[in-house]
Amino acid sequence: MDLISNLELGFSVALSFNNIALCFIGCLVGTLIGVLPGVGPIATIAMLLPITFGIDPTGALIMLAGIYYGAQYGGSTTAILVNIPGEATSVVTVLDGHQMAKQGRPGVALGMAAIASFFAGTVATLVIAALGAPLTKLAQLFGPAEYFSLMVMGLVFAMVLARGSLVKAFAMIVMGLLLSTIGTDLETGEPRLTFGIENLSDGIEFAVLAMGVFGFAEIIRNLENPEARDVVRGSIGRLLPNKEDFKQAALPIVRGTGIGAALGILPGNGAVLGPFASYSIEKKLAKDPRRFGRGAIEGVAGPEAANNAGAQTAFIPLLTLGIPPNAVMALMVGAMTIHGIIPGPQVMTKNPQLFWGMIASMWIGNLMLLIINLPLVGLWARLLKVPYRLLFPAILLFCCIGIYSINNSVEQVIMTAFFGFFGYALIKFGFEPAPMLLGFVLGKLMEEKLRQALILSRGNFMTFVERPVSGGLLLVAVVLVVAALLPAIRKSREEVFTE
Numbered sequence: 065m066d067l068i069s070n071l072e073l074g075f076s077v078a079l080s081f082n083n084i085a086l087c088f089i090g091c092l093v094g095t096l097i098g099v100l101p102g103v104g105p106i107a108t109i110a111m112l113l114p115i116t117f118g119i120d121p122t123g124a125l126i127m128l129a130g131i132y133y134g135a136q137y138g139g140s141t142t143a144i145l146v147n148i149p150g151e152a153t154s155v156v157t158v159l160d161g162h163q164m165a166k167q168g169r170p171g172v173a174l175g176m177a178a179i180a181s182f183f184a185g186t187v188a189t190l191v192i193a194a195l196g197a198p199l200t201k202l203a204q205l206f207g208p209a210e211y212f213s214l215m216v217m218g219l220v221f222a223m224v225l226a227r228g229s230l231v232k233a234f235a236m237i238v239m240g241l242l243l244s245t246i247g248t249d250l251e252t253g254e255p256r257l258t259f260g261i262e263n264l265s266d267g268i269e270f271a272v273l274a275m276g277v278f279g280f281a282e283i284i285r286n287l288e289n290p291e292a293r294d295v296v297r298g299s300i301g302r303l304l305p306n307k308e309d310f311k312q313a314a315l316p317i318v319r320g321t322g323i324g325a326a327l328g329i330l331p332g333n334g335a336v337l338g339p340f341a342s343y344s345i346e347k348k349l350a351k352d353p354r355r356f357g358r359g360a361i362e363g364v365a366g367p368e369a370a371n372n373a374g375a376q377t378a379f380i381p382l383l384t385l386g387i388p389p390n391a392v393m394a395l396m397v398g399a400m401t402i403h404g405i406i407p408g409p410q411v412m413t414k415n416p417q418l419f420w421g422m423i424a425s426m427w428i429g430n431l432m433l434l435i436i437n438l439p440l441v442g443l444w445a446r447l448l449k450v451p452y453r454l455l456f457p458a459i460l461l462f463c464c465i466g467i468y469s470i471n472n473s474v475e476q477v478i479m480t481a482f483f484g485f486f487g488y489a490l491i492k493f494g495f496e497p498a499p500m501l502l503g504f505v506l507g508k509l510m511e512e513k514l515r516q517a518l519i520l521s522r523g524n525f526m527t528f529v530e531r532p533v534s535g536g537l538l539l540v541a542v543v544l545v546v547a548a549l550l551p552a553i554r555k556s557r558e559e560v561f562t563e
Contacts, residue, residue, distance in 0.1 A: 071193060074420030078428055083123050087425050090127035091432045094134020099141050099444045106278040106498075108135070109395045113271045113402065114467065121403035122418045126425040128399055132392050133185065133375045133426070137433045140177040140368055141444050144170060156339040157371075160356060160363030167359050171441070176305050176313055176361055177368045178437045184321040184369035185430040188376035191325050192383070193423050199384035206385075208516035209528050213537035215506050215513070218387050220541040221330060222499045224548045232495050240503020243268055245511070263475045270398040272467060272480050273504060277497045278391075279463050280484025283456050285491055309361050316346050316366035324373030329380050330389060338374035339367035376426060383411060383419060387506070391498035394505040 077083060097108045109128050116124035144161035157177065164173040206214070223233040246257045247267030258264040305313070323345070324338035346366045347356045356363050379396075381387045388394040388407075400407050405415065412419045437444075467480045490497050521527035529535045 067193060070416070070420050071424060073416060074422075074424030077122060077417045077421030078126070078424035082120075083126050083421065083425060084428065086119065086123045086127040087130050087429050088432055090130020091134040091429050091436055094131040094136075095138035095141075095433065095436055095444070096447070097131070098135035098138020099447060106274070106391050106395065109274075109392065109399075113274070113395070113399060116399060117402070121400070121405055121415075122421045124399060124403060125396065125418065125422055126429075128396060129379070129422060129425065130429050130432075132396075133372060133429060134433055134436075136372050136375045137178065137181050137437050138444070140181070140364075140371075141174060141437070141441065144173045144177065144364075145444075156343045156367040157364055159343070160358070160360050163357065163359035164361065164364065169359070172305050172309060172361070173364050174441055175438065176309060176365050178434055179305070180313065180317045180320065180365045180369040181372040182430050182434045183317055184324060184371075184373040185376050185433075186427065187321050188325050188328070188373040189423060189426040189430070191377055192380055192426070195380055195384075199380065206533070207531070208513040208520065209531050209534040210537070212510060212513040212517055213528055213534040213541075214385065214387060215510050217537045217541040217544075218381075218389070219499075219503060219506065220544050221389075222502050224544050229494075230548055233499050236490075236495055236497065236500040237503040240500040240505075241507045241510070243273065243500070244504045244507025251515070263473075263479070268479075268504075269476060270401070270505070272476050273483055274395055274398065274501060275463055275467060276480040276483025277487035277490070277501065280460070280481060281487030281491060281497070283460055284484065284488045287456060305361070313361050313365035316342070316362040317369045319345060320366035320369030321373045324370030324375075325377045327370075328374030328377035328389070338370035342366040342370035379422070379426075382407060383422070388502060391501045394501045397505050 078087070093108065093112075109131055112128070112131070116128065119127070140157050140161065143157040144165050161173045161177065164170065219237050223230060223237055242257070244267075246264055248254070248265055249256055255265060320338075320342040323342050327338045327341065343356075343363060343366060346362045347353050350356065350360070350362065378389050378393055381389050382393045382396055388397045397407050400411075405411065405418065463480070464477050467477050468474070487497050490500075517527055518525070527534070528538060
């Protein structure tokens with residue numbers, strides 16, 4: 065009964081005119097940036113963070129969440145029609161989706177992707193609603209030591225699941241943690257790593273780092289590598305799959321939903337692995353695996369379901385524990401902090417309107433995305449023909465205005481440009497910036513919990529091992545690192561990310 069009353073509260077919040085409008089804007093913008101290759105939800109959310117300052121926290125987070133899962137929908141349109149994944153999670157959809165488009169069935173591929181996404185998103189939202197309260201109660205039992213160990217485990221997951229070498233991923237996490245220490249120490253009042261620069265006395269603004277490393281850097285990278293867009297010509301055709309298509313896709317959608325929902329909860333961007341795992345399983349279970357890569361509808365349905373289920377369940381560790389499982393959720397933590405909300409179990413008890421309002425808005429958002437994607441598919445196809453050179457000046461101008469509006473500071477715009485070139489250099493040298501953002505977001509909280517745990521234990525570091533939950537979480541982290549360093553697992557990990 066508690067779940068039903070909580071959902072009633074959520075829908076009463078989400079169905080207000082302002083929140084419905086913000087949810088629609090988020091879904092529409094998310095679909096748009098998913099359709100247009102080279103922008104991505106991380107850069108877009110970073111750009112739009114300053115705009116949310118004038119919106120109430122619930123509405124701001126509903127809009128930003130809509131951008132995230134809307135981008136997952138939009139990415140499949142680009143994958144199917146252009147053979148370019150609009151999102152990292154749409155890489156697998158390219159394999160069979162574009163082949164279906166070449167065979168004269170682009171509409172059916174798009175329709176199946178939207179239906180699978182809608183089903184998976186709806187089920188995943190139910191999972192969030194069901195697990196939210198129990199996990200929040202569990203999190204309330206956590207002390208500083210448990211929280212510190214949980215964040216260590218999350219960063220280890222981020223390192224293991226990041227692309228490239230483990231050493232580079234570890235370096236990025238350490239870099240993020242170091243950047244988070246810049247500014248004035250709240251305990252002693254002493255400046256740290258400011259090098260005498262007054263603008264650094266309050267630390268680095270989250271929006272400055274995020275927009276520089278993901279917004280500006282992405283613009284520079286896309287200008288360097290203009291993509292050739294092989295847009296499918298001719299009409300889209302019918303969008304609704306036939307009875308045979310549904311028969312082939314039904315079980316892959318259910319399996320993909322389960323796989324994506326489970327992996328989405330994992331820290332360290334586990335949601336990205338969902339579509340890959342779904343595709344591999346469907347290929348192994350198929351009577352004729354040779355169909356895959358040649359237009360098998362199961363190769364679209366399963367991964368798309370996994371993609372969107374993972375995007376939704378990624379909110380579980382964020383909303384219940386305050387731990388972001390990926391870079392987009394790290395941006396959501398930044399947005400919550402900007403609005404004075406401390407992520408974690410207190411959100412449900414102190415601000416239930418925000419918690420349940422966001423969950424209810426996901427149902428509404430999934431329905432909106434179904435409506436936005438299918439009837440407007442012709443418009444999205446035409447937008448794909450817009451050259452990137454016409455888009456980037458507007459994106460760059462929008463970024464600069466957004467950063468300047470935070471504190472009316474030209475210095476922060478210059479700092480964002482610096483981080484843009486820094487982010488571009490990281491990409492060129494094979495470093496993935498996402499773990500750095502996770503390290504930056506968790507850094508201050510880790511330091512706070514570390515100090516609290518040591519004060520309570522009178523400086524005894526053994527408190528992290530002696531407390532059962534804390535020790536168990538650290539053990540999981542150690543096992544993960546050891547397993548990732550084993551030659552066989554390291555080789556298979558590299559092969560997965562290479563593919």
